[in-house]
Amino acid sequence: MLSVANLTVSFGSFQAAREVAFEVREGELVVLLGANGAGKTTVFRALSGLTRADAGARIEFDDHDLANLSPRAIVDAGMSHCPEGRKLFPALSVMTNLRLGAYLCRQRAEIDRRVERMLSLFPALKDRTGDPAGALSGGQQQMVAIGRALMAEPRLLLLDEPSVSLAPKVVRQVLETVAAINRAGTMVLLAEQNAYAALEIAHRGYVLENGRLVLDGPAAELMQHDEVRRAYMGA
Amino acid sequence: MELFAQQVLNGLVTGSVYSLVALGLTLIYGTMQVPNFAHGHLYMLGAYLSYTLVTTAGLHYWAAMAVAVVALAVVGAALERLIFRPLRHAPHLNSMIAALGVMLFLEAVAQIIWGEEFRHMDSPYAGVVSVAGLLVTEHRLILLGAAALLMVGLLLFLTRTLAGSAIRATAQNAEGALLVGIDTNRVAMTTFAISAALAAVAGSLVAPISLVYPSMGSLVTLKAFAIVVLGGMGSVPGALAGGYLLALAESLGGTYISATYQDLVAFVVLALVFTFKPSGLFKEAA
Ligand SMILES: Nc1ncnc2c1ncn2[C@@H]1O[C@H](COP(=O)(O)OP(=O)(O)OP(=O)(O)O)[C@@H](O)[C@H]1O
Ligand SMILES: [Mg+2]
16 A cells, blocks of 8 residues: 655745645555646656655555655565656667566566566557567557556556547557556556546546645546536536 | 778778777767767777786786776776766756866876877787788787677677666666666666776777877767767767778778878768758667
């Protein structure tokens, strides 16, 4: 279980996240909603160690205290981040991108096994393993990005806007896969603009506005919430 | 025809040296975005170390080169750790200025230790052999072979090993690399060490067939930059091919156009690339 409290991230005098507190419980898929610039990515980057949170933040994952750890130690503790913009290695093959996802696992046979699992999760990648990741379509690149994060066999997957700029049909496909990953036992924290589709697969959700959490509840409730419907579903 | 073949051979010899130096420069640029203006000076240090170890300590040529390579790897790692890493999050201009500072510093150190005069060392391979009708010194052939072997080895390392993949991954997306658990600081330090070691090999290989002096690195740095721009900043195949191409252009241009302007070829190449193909011939990183 991930439990976050008092998470503040400042860029100079600007606070992109303010005293954020939330949790992801065992088995859950939790969605973080918020408009452009609300601070979703900032929260994710602080969780995975790419950005330093201000002093006083508490980030507890299982029995580990993740605050101030390096990204490497955080991956090692069982939390993987599939970042906004994917951040793939474009000139390296799809296979190498995936294998590097298991960088901290040094057993070749185990890595082979994980690759097999990724290719059955994303069959569209099967014929493309030798191609440079940068040559794939947007949807396939997103699959590589998710696959690369899963190659570490995380207990919790941080997934930042996987559906951005994908065709609606592909969005559906990607989110269904995310739901399947969660059903298989991995906790997921998902940031999405696409509120309706995200709430459909989530157990619970939080709403972030100007760096603050303003609302939270079970997904079904948020879906009915007037404020959420007005702000994030255009209803 | 014989003149032509002779100049091609000269071009390949010089090209081996250019490619080794440019490789290091492009690796450092690719992984750290640092334009290491001091790179040719690492090559100079390598040449001096081999020279001193051979002429005063009496080491065998290859043993001297091995010591120079290890010493320069340590210097490279130290430069990364002590100078460039603290500047990683500062504006780019800072690391450029630091690189210039390192360059001036190394040149001053060389002047203090070895003085201004031109030095020369003999190769243990001074014989002349005939290859397809051309007379070549053994040392040049050894230089060609050793450089080619080293480049193949480096390519295999970069493409076939986990450490090599980590370097390429860091060059292509440093945050992506962090997120899979790669220690990008260690990658940067390793890359700097490897690059400086390559420069030491180049300097040691070239010392017996040219002169060793404190500013011998400056022109090489300029040419390596031309090559790296020609090949695409950060591109390994680009640096390899670009090094040989530039050297061939120089030696053929020097023979058939004008020897006086031989060193200008690099700048003409730079101007042409900037005008017509600013991304370089091989644009993909690493
Ligand atoms: N490195 C930075 N320096 C300064 N400001 C930043 C930095 N990174 C993010 N911000 C600011 O922090 C705020 C939150 O940005 P963030 O990227 O976290 O939002 P987001 O919710 O992920 O938005 P989106 O849906 O567009 O991805 C924005 O106003 C952004 O401009
Ligand atoms: Mg974002």
